[in-house]
Amino acid sequence: MILYDYILSPDAYKVRLLAALVGVKLELRAVDVHPGREHQSEPLRALNPAGSIPILIDGDLILTESAAMLVYLARRAAAEWLGGDDAVDAARVQQWLAFSRRLTEHLGGARATEMLLEPGDLPAMQRASTIDLRELEAALSERRILGQSHLAADRPTIADIACFPYVALAPDGGVSLDPYPSIRLWMRAIRMLPGFIEMPGIHRLHDLKPEPVSPAMPETV
Amino acid sequence: MTVRHQPMIDEWYPVALASQLPPGGRATQLMGTPVLVVADDPIRVVTDDGRDLPVTLRxxxxxxxxxxxxxxxxxxxxxxxxxxxxxxxxxxxxxCSPLRAVENFLDIAHFPFVHTDILGAEPHTEVGKYDVEIREKEDEVWATKVQFYQPQAAKSATGGITTDYMYRVPAPTSSVLYKTCPARPGEWDVITLFVQPLQEDLCDVWPWMALFDDETATTDLIHFQQMIFLQDRSILENQIPRLLPLDPGREIPTRADLTSVAYRRWLKRHQFTYGAQLVAQ
Structure with a gap:
C-alpha cells in the first residue's frame, strides 16, 4: 500500500496512525506540499483531481478521502476498529467520520492560515472551530458518564482516529484546548494506545509517566 | 517604533524566499512596519509610504x-x-519572541524530550561541557566542542551517532548551526534559522540548509527539518514570559545553557532588545 504523505498533514497522519495501530506497513511517498505545492502538480492531480493529500493506492484502488482510507485499513487488518454492527453504532461511526470533515475545514483551515500563512478568514475559522469543539466536548462528556472513553464504542474506533489529529493540533491554529477537559482525557486515552505514533505538534506520553512510588514513603502520607 | 530599538532596526532580516515570491509580491511586516516585497527584476522591498528599503539576495x-x-x-x-x-x-x-526562536535553536538539552528518538533519546540526556565565546573581531557568539548522542542526527544518518555541533549567532535573529555530516566525515553540514521579526512576540521563521547529501530526496530533507521545527513550535508558543528576559532574576541558567547566557549578554551589549524583556519582573 502506497501513501502519498506529508509529515505536517493531519489527514495523512490519521492514516499513518491507524496503520501503526493495526500493524499495516505503508510505503510512504513524501510530497513537497509546503513550500513546493507539489500536491497541486500535474502528476499528482492525475491521481487526485482535488489536488489534496493524502492519497492511498493499493493495486487498482485509489483513495483520496482519509475517512475512506481508515475504513479500508480497518476492514483489511482489524475489523474491530470499525465499531459495532448494530444500526446505532454503525451510524455513530459514520456521523463522526463526517464530522471530521468539519474539523479539517475549520481547525485545519485555522492551522494552515496561522502557521503556514495560507489565505483564509482566521477569526471565522476559529469561531467555527469553537462550535465544533463544544459539540465534541459535550459528546465525550456524555460518553464518560456512561463509563466509556471513546466516541463511538466501548473501544477506540476509526471515529476517534478521524477526529483526533485536528483536535490535538488546535493550538497550532490559535485555538486553546484548555476549556475542554473531556477532550483532553480522550486525547490522553488515544496517546496511550499500544503502537501510538506521534507527529510534529502531537507529543508522545513520556511526559505523563506515573510518579514513582517509594515504599518508604507511601502516597497517602 | 521607539528609538530604543534603533540597533535592531539597522540589521538585516529575511522577508521572503526569492524562488517562492508570488507575482503580486509578498505583503508582510518587519518589526511592526508593513512592507511589500515586490516581484520586480530586481526584487524590491517598499514601505507603505513608498520608501525603497535596501535589498540583499542571499x-x-x-x-x-x-x-x-x-x-x-x-x-x-x-x-x-x-x-x-x-x-x-x-x-x-x-x-513567540524572535529572540526566543533563536535561543531555542541554540539549546541542546531539550533534544531528548522534544525531538525524542531523532535528535536525542532518554537516558542520554546529559549535555557535556562545551566552549562558548563572544568573538570580538567577528562580533559573533560561538559555541564549539558541543557533543550529543543522537539516534537519527540527520536524514542521511542510519543509526545512532555522537554528533559534533558548533553554533554561531552572527545577527540578532539569525543562527547558523554546524553539525557532523554523516555523508562526508570531516565536513560540517550547515543548518540555519533565519527569523523575521514581525512583532515583539510574533515571527516568521525561515529555516535553510547547505548539506552534503547526494542520496536523500529534497522533499525528504525539507520534511525532516519541518518535522524538527514543528516539534519546537508548540513549545515556543508556550514559553513564559513571552519576551526573552535579558536581566538575571527571572530564570536560572544551568551549565548546559551557556550558549543562551552568551547570546543574551551579546544582545544586551548591543541593545538588541526588540522581543526582549529588560527588567526582571
Whole structure:
C-alpha cells in the first residue's frame, strides 16, 4: 500500500496512525506540499483531481478521502476498529467520520492560515472551530458518564482516529484546548494506545509517566 | 517604533524566499512596519509610504532592513562550497519572541524530550561541557566542542551517532548551526534559522540548509527539518514570559545553557532588545 504523505498533514497522519495501530506497513511517498505545492502538480492531480493529500493506492484502488482510507485499513487488518454492527453504532461511526470533515475545514483551515500563512478568514475559522469543539466536548462528556472513553464504542474506533489529529493540533491554529477537559482525557486515552505514533505538534506520553512510588514513603502520607 | 530599538532596526532580516515570491509580491511586516516585497527584476522591498528599503539576495532569501545597516549581511562561506545542496525549507509562523526562536535553536538539552528518538533519546540526556565565546573581531557568539548522542542526527544518518555541533549567532535573529555530516566525515553540514521579526512576540521563521547529501530526496530533507521545527513550535508558543528576559532574576541558567547566557549578554551589549524583556519582573 502506497501513501502519498506529508509529515505536517493531519489527514495523512490519521492514516499513518491507524496503520501503526493495526500493524499495516505503508510505503510512504513524501510530497513537497509546503513550500513546493507539489500536491497541486500535474502528476499528482492525475491521481487526485482535488489536488489534496493524502492519497492511498493499493493495486487498482485509489483513495483520496482519509475517512475512506481508515475504513479500508480497518476492514483489511482489524475489523474491530470499525465499531459495532448494530444500526446505532454503525451510524455513530459514520456521523463522526463526517464530522471530521468539519474539523479539517475549520481547525485545519485555522492551522494552515496561522502557521503556514495560507489565505483564509482566521477569526471565522476559529469561531467555527469553537462550535465544533463544544459539540465534541459535550459528546465525550456524555460518553464518560456512561463509563466509556471513546466516541463511538466501548473501544477506540476509526471515529476517534478521524477526529483526533485536528483536535490535538488546535493550538497550532490559535485555538486553546484548555476549556475542554473531556477532550483532553480522550486525547490522553488515544496517546496511550499500544503502537501510538506521534507527529510534529502531537507529543508522545513520556511526559505523563506515573510518579514513582517509594515504599518508604507511601502516597497517602 | 521607539528609538530604543534603533540597533535592531539597522540589521538585516529575511522577508521572503526569492524562488517562492508570488507575482503580486509578498505583503508582510518587519518589526511592526508593513512592507511589500515586490516581484520586480530586481526584487524590491517598499514601505507603505513608498520608501525603497535596501535589498540583499542571499541564501535563497530576500533580506532587507528598515534602517541603515552598518555592515553587509553576514557571510556563510559554506554556501558557496561546490557539492553542497541548498535546501529552502519554507516559512513557519510562530507566536513567540524572535529572540526566543533563536535561543531555542541554540539549546541542546531539550533534544531528548522534544525531538525524542531523532535528535536525542532518554537516558542520554546529559549535555557535556562545551566552549562558548563572544568573538570580538567577528562580533559573533560561538559555541564549539558541543557533543550529543543522537539516534537519527540527520536524514542521511542510519543509526545512532555522537554528533559534533558548533553554533554561531552572527545577527540578532539569525543562527547558523554546524553539525557532523554523516555523508562526508570531516565536513560540517550547515543548518540555519533565519527569523523575521514581525512583532515583539510574533515571527516568521525561515529555516535553510547547505548539506552534503547526494542520496536523500529534497522533499525528504525539507520534511525532516519541518518535522524538527514543528516539534519546537508548540513549545515556543508556550514559553513564559513571552519576551526573552535579558536581566538575571527571572530564570536560572544551568551549565548546559551557556550558549543562551552568551547570546543574551551579546544582545544586551548591543541593545538588541526588540522581543526582549529588560527588567526582571
Amino acid at each position: 541564501y535563497g532569501h530576500v533580506w532587507t532592513s528598515l534602517g541603515q545597516p552598518a555592515k553587509q549581511l553576514f557571510d556563510i562561506p559554506e554556501a558557496d562550497q561546490p557539492g553542497r545542496r541548498l535546501i529552502e525549507v519554507g516559512v513557519v509562523r510562530v507566536r
